[in-house]
Amino acid sequence: MPNKGVFISLEGGEGSGKTTQITKLREMLLLLGHDVIITREPGGVPEAESIRNLLVQRDGGQWSAMSEVLLLFAARSMHIEKLILPALDAGKIVICDRFTDSTIAYQGYGRGLNINKIREIERLSIDDFTPDLTFILDIDARAGLARSNARLMAENNTEDRFERMDMDFHEKLRKGFLEIARNNDARCHIINAAQSIDEIFSEIKNITLAKLG
Numbered sequence: 001m002p003n004k005g006v007f008i009s010l011e012g013g014e015g016s017g018k019t020t021q022i023t024k025l026r027e028m029l030l031l032l033g034h035d036v037i038i039t040r041e042p043g044g045v046p047e048a049e050s051i052r053n054l055l056v057q058r059d060g061g062q063w064s065a066m067s068e069v070l071l072l073f074a075a076r077s078m079h080i081e082k083l084i085l086p087a088l089d090a091g092k093i094v095i096c097d098r099f100t101d102s103t104i105a106y107q108g109y110g111r112g113l114n115i116n117k118i119r120e121i122e123r124l125s126i127d128d129f130t131p132d133l134t135f136i137l138d139i140d141a142r143a144g145l146a147r148s149n150a151r152l153m154a155e156n157n158t159e160d161r162f163e164r165m166d167m168d169f170h171e172k173l174r175k176g177f178l179e180i181a182r183n184n185d186a187r188c189h190i191i192n193a194a195q196s197i198d199e200i201f202s203e204i205k206n207i208t209l210a211k212l213g
């Protein structure tokens with residue numbers, strides 16, 4: 001289906017700076033006069049936010065990797081239909097904190113589920129709907145987790161089910177994201193997220209402006 005808007009996703013491990021950069025990108029695009037919506041996964045619409053709580057809260061449950069994938073695509077399907085597509089059809093720029101790449105990274109590379117199976121579910125449930133542009137924020141797993149845990153603690157936030165996985169898991173995620181980026185190099189841009197917030201943003205800004213033409 002052709003659409004007029006632009007769909008941008010930010011990806012990367014915990015604490016890589018996705019939320020920080022999304023806020024800055026939104027501000028810049030608004031100043032340029034674009035209509036911008038920011039959203040996140042899992043979540044973005046009430047039904048999907050309910051699924052988010054099952055998946056990311058510390059006491060959300062002991063889900064198998066396949067159950068997580070099915071919940072994630074159930075949430076994603078609602079998110080696309082109720083929020084993302086209508087916004088793109090109205091010509092808006094939609095910026096999403098995580099999308100399908102995170103499912104491939106976490107449940108595929110991280111938890112070891114067969115990636116071809118995840119791709120089949122992607123095709124059946126969301127018809128391979130994919131962002132136009134993706135930034136993969138890459139940082140050493142330990143450094144990212146240190147940032148993320150400091151933030152969660154400061155906010156008294158218990159959305160830490162994945163933060164509590166072991167270091168080996170987080171290193172697999174990082175490797176996974178890098179491989180996803182290499183396999184999708186027309187869409188994905190790897191950004192060194194160990195840089196300062198402003199240095200990272202300057203790269204994201206230039207690539208986004210080039211994409212918008």
Ligand SMILES: Nc1ncnc2c1ncn2[C@@H]1O[C@H](COP(=O)(O)OP(=O)(O)O)[C@@H](O)[C@H]1O
Nearest residue numbers: 014015016017018019020147148151195196197
């Ligand atoms: N480039 C950076 N350098 C240092 N600290 C950062 C940087 N980017 C973000 N932070 C801080 O790290 C924490 C996690 O950042 P956040 O944007 O929430 O990451 P994510 O959404 O990827 O988990 C926040 O407290 C944020 O202020």
Ligand SMILES: [Mg+2]
Nearest residue numbers: 018019020097
């Ligand atoms: Mg975040």
